[in-house]
Amino acid sequence: MTLLELLTDAQQCLRDKGIESARLDAELLLGHSLGLDRVALYCAPERPVSGDEEQAFFELIRRRAAGEPVAYLTGRRDFWTLTLAVGPGILIPRPETEVLVEHALAFLVSLDIARPRVLDIGTGSGAIALALAAEMPQLDIVALDASAQAVACARGNAENLGLADRVRVEQGRFPEVCIRDAGCFDLIVSNPPYISAADIETLASDIRDFEPREALDGGPDGLDVYRCWIPQCAPLLAANGCLMFEIGHDQAAAVTGLLAAAGCYRGIEVVRDYAGCDRVVLCRRV
Template identity: 40%
Template sequence: MRIDQALAWAIHQLEGGESPSVDAKVLLANILDKSQTYLFTWPDKTLDAAQKAQFETAISRRKLGEPVAYITGKRDFWTLSLFTSPHTLIPRPDTEILVEQVLNWANQHQHNALSICDLGTGTGAIALALASELPNASVIGVDFQGDAVDLATRNAKANGITNARFVQSDWFTALEGRTFDIIVSNPPYIDETSPYLKEGDVRFEPITALTSGEHGLEDIKLITDNAPHFLNKHGLLAFEHGFDQGDDVKALLVAKGFVSVETVKDYGNNDRVTLGRWA
């Protein structure tokens, strides 16, 4: 089977899905260990028997709804290539808004050695993106799952990032006695009754990384209540949250005593990130 024939077959198999053409190209390029440009440059190249079997299996998995990032075992985020696992959330483009806002704040408050904590680090995406852009910063990412800590550590090594480390912790439990200039988090924020949990890729992602009680605000409230104990003077607290939670998250920060609180929209013009400074 030629590359162009394989892609045509796969797109037909995935017809009716979210992005048949994109998924087919990503999966085939991954199996061939080539760029997607290669697929168009050499459409007449023939897949060997093993590659054809791998591709057919990958398309079957995708047809059942399994996320592409779990099938390939990796996902690009920011400027990084990250290994993924069913134990963690798949990094998403909207989370880059959170990284951008933290970097904007860091650049406005010039420090030679910022201390940063990423709560619920998962793949390490946020922590590693910040560490890569702020080489003089000291970044720690925490996650209550040991598998996530191992994965994030692996991603740090794979991307050559040496100023970030990862430890197992249930939010702040392993951080007592430490303070930070920035605390950042993309915590679980979906209402546990939300129909969204039965749609798309989230059906395959760990439920503990998605839901947070009624209205999805329990973990955000817990972090907000405890963050002042772990923030340096004028330190920043920044969250990613649901598209309809901006006002609620802003109110939680203001009620706790944070100042300069603002909510920033994502690429789809939805409320996505709220941040505030500890006074």
């Protein structure tokens, strides 16, 4: 078989299973399997594929057809300007979260501080913390996660990207964890678990059945974490420090209400993502 024939067969196989991104997934998995990027696949469409190569590729297609996310099969995902290692047990970083990174950078650039301090709660693969560190070498970042698997993944990514000296990855459950040198973060960011119990059941099976429940589950109405964390973040923020959360598309009113009710934040704003959905809330500590 040639590369093109293999791609066409794999695409059909994934499409038959109802996978909308069948062609893209087949390209990413064939590229991964052969150690080629997607452009290289199209530069040699007639290249013959050996029996072993075909077998290894179709094993990945079989797993994808059974619902396993592409990022877990390739072991990596692009986020911001970075390629991050990911795997089972780690939330796959989403493009929507880049909106939070954009606003976090805008806030940090506006500060007149030599070494701003940032706390990323629920860092997962380290996506947000590492994107910020890659853009601003002067940041001092603590990246926290309750999951040992996430902490190992984020530390590995920090090492691979040469950012380990600027991002301190710690394991601990917020707010119970005691963060060393707390009390003076200029920015706290988080993409917390915010899916409601009812919505979890309606998620695509590749998310619901493969991604870690503790990274998704926000309790009965999806707001458990905001209710708990909003009052707990205030004492960790410097005066005028900024708190920035990713939110679900229908949570803006509830989360801004919680921030207002806490009585220690001002300038509460909601930011939309590039699909036009409410995605980030931000505010400043009074």
